[in-house]
Amino acid sequence: MKKYKNIVFDLGNVLIDYSPHTIVSRFTQDSKIINLLVHEIFYKQEWLDLDQGIMTYEEAYDSICQRMSQEYYPIIKDIFDKWHEELSDQEVMISLLSLLKQKGYKLYLFSNSPHRFHEYKRKLQSLDYFDKHVISADLKISKPNIEFYLYAFQLCGIKPNESFFIDDSVQNIIQANKLDMDGYIYNGNFELLHRYLNALEII
Numbered sequence: 001m002k003k004y005k006n007i008v009f010d011l012g013n014v015l016i017d018y019s020p021h022t023i024v025s026r027f028t029q030d031s032k033i034i035n036l037l038v039h040e041i042f043y044k045q046e047w048l049d050l051d052q053g054i055m056t057y058e059e060a061y062d063s064i065c066q067r068m069s070q071e072y073y074p075i076i077k078d079i080f081d082k083w084h085e086e087l088s089d090q091e092v093m094i095s096l097l098s099l100l101k102q103k104g105y106k107l108y109l110f111s112n113s114p115h116r117f118h119e120y121k122r123k124l125q126s127l128d129y130f131d132k133h134v135i136s137a138d139l140k141i142s143k144p145n146i147e148f149y150l151y152a153f154q155l156c157g158i159k160p161n162e163s164f165f166i167d168d169s170v171q172n173i174i175q176a177n178k179l180d181m182d183g184y185i186y187n188g189n190f191e192l193l194h195r196y197l198n199a200l201e202i203i
Contacts, residue, residue, distance in 0.1 A: 004162060004163060005162040005163070006107070006108060006158045006162060006163040007108075008166070008181070009165075010166065010167035010172065014167065015124070016089060017087075018087070020042035020043075021034060037075065037076065040067070041080075046063050048142070051114055052137065052141065053140045057080050061076060084119070090126070090190075096203075097126055101129055105202075106131045108134065109133040110134050110165070111133070111134070112142045112143050115135075134152040139151050144172045146175060149176065153179075164181070164200075166186050167183060168186045170185055184196055184197075
């Protein structure tokens with residue numbers, strides 16, 4: 001059985017719940033407005049550019065408002081200012097991280113996240129377990145771009161063939177596999193993940 005030295009995690013929908021619909025529903029209960037704002041804020045180029053660290057929140061807000069009715073400006077501003085405030089840990093993942101540390105693994109975070117990560121990371125207990133956080137906004141490049149992984153391996157001083165990656169994105173895991181890093185596509189079912197890690201004798 002292959003032995004790994006490092007376990008690499010994604011953040012959103014792995015260590016924490018990250019649902020744009022849930023986020024926007026904290027600001028309005030109108031389903032039509034929720035769907036509109038989710039689409040126009042979280043699934044447009046501005047959000048990708050924020051994750052890549054090549055656009056500021058002010059620039060992204062201005063860009064989105066250019067295609068939106070003025071009546072939505074206040075709620076868009078609220079979402080931009082506060083979207084991250086209620087991010088919370090997955091408790092089952094904290095238990096897993098603790099177990100992995102006890103077993104001597106090095107833990108690394110590879111995440112597509114904006115610069116605001118450095119503000120909200122303090123409130124997430126799960127992030128205390130990591131040896132290093134690698135964030136797309138800091139690198140100015142995002143997963144699944146191969147350059148993200150190459151930079152991340154170098155920054156962490158780890159080898160891909162000694163590392164195991166847990167991410168909710170199929171494309172991110174496929175790219176990791178191309179670089180000789182094994183991985184698991186997490187679908188939110190912790191029992192399946194636990195069983196898989198056990199089968200690999202990681203835990």
